[in-house]
Amino acid sequence: MNRLMKPGARERETLLNAGLLSMLGVESVAAMMEIAVIGNLPARQMLFREGEPADMLHCVLSGYIRVYKLDPDGREADVELYGPGDVVGASVVLEGGRYPATAQAAEPSLIARFDLKRVRDIAARRPDLAMALATTLSSQLGRAFASLSDDRLHTAPQRVARYLLSHCSVDGKPSSFRLPYQKSLLAGKLGLAPEALSRAFSLLRGHGVSVRGRLVHIGDPEALRRV
Amino acid sequence: MNRLMKPGARERETLLNAGLLSMLGVESVAAMMEIAVIGNLPARQMLFREGEPADMLHCVLSGYIRVYKLDPDGREADVELYGPGDVVGASVVLEGGRYPATAQAAEPSLIARFDLKRVRDIAARRPDLAMALATTLSSQLGRAFASLSDDRLHTAPQRVARYLLSHCSVDGKPSSFRLPYQKSLLAGKLGLAPEALSRAFSLLRGHGVSVRGRLVHIGDPEALRRV
DNA sequence: CGCAACGTTGAAAACGTTCAATACAAGTGG
């Protein structure tokens, strides 16, 4: 961790709009703000490693945090990617457990950290915090289920198509957008080798998708849905 | 649902030893018991379907509950399998959300159901319940992460080997045990077609594993670990 | 300009799925 500091006005506002704190009553927000510590992470900095005793809860203010598992022989598999406003789910470990995976900044990031023991203390007296944690975890479990089934049911081009569709406007009109992070990160999130992502993009070119750098243009969302 | 009833002595005891209720103080246990409804499910009965408004929390007393997602074209992918004592994670949905997947009894089962709205009411006054829900969800998220990374890092025989190792005694001695459910269920849980599971078992036969029906014998755990 | 990180492309191999056929087991009714 590079710099540690109390949250300033900017950070307080970001935190307030973040998923977790936005569900809380004013008093619980104040209690959480009280114990928040803001940290500035350079790219590739670890937040925690799989198996370590969990002592901190993390919330992303800016940047992206990659959570992954390691093989005995060093290969990595991403299990989740958290962006601004997200609570890093793997760090919500109550009662002296251990982190179930490793978390690393995928790019320079700003995060808020909360001492887990103190979070527990607050939650034990303020049910809205405990409920907010449960709600957050519940939706993250839903996302994990979606990843799992997506992996098992769809091919690489299909997963990429679904990702693109979920990141552009809802209507059937053509649209463009910018990938929020590097392609290698996206590949990891989708459970693909970078090569497979590349090939998926080439294949989708035949279905009205054009990609240059991080810029994506979707010519025909309907066609994409049929891939 | 076949029969609905208030929990009797047998069910109360099972519930008490179950994961969720075992974390609660006596008063919260009483409050939960008060609203518990026991149901007897025939095999293949649905508990809920993906997308339905979530109104019940489910806890398995006996049998197994399979949670899966459906493709537009009818294919299924299992995302979790719950046994006695487990809270069905996909049904912990706070604040008027919808079930993220479908749940079905994999065999004749006994479950406890709790009205979600009343659970929320209790949790809003009793933090221990809210915390217990968060703890349950946190460990389920960890399991989901493990499945996801296992899928992505290991081949079918390796996943089966890991499953077998996790279900027999910890020491390095040979041991036997009975699969707790059908092989087709196990295949789904591991993200495999039944054929792939069958082939994985044949391959493991060359590494000291013998399978007859649901009976498994592990001749050399160490060899299995090296697969 | 040159280096380093990132991304793309190709070819070969490993892996898993699918479909179809067959074997096996358990439970039902004669």
Next chain:
DNA sequence: CCACTTGTATTGAACGTTTTCAACGTTGCG
């Protein structure tokens, strides 16, 4: 007790997909 039926498990062969390894482009930054 046996034949029949149904659900479950195994095996084979063909196919499709993804990984892997290696080489080649590209981009961005010092």
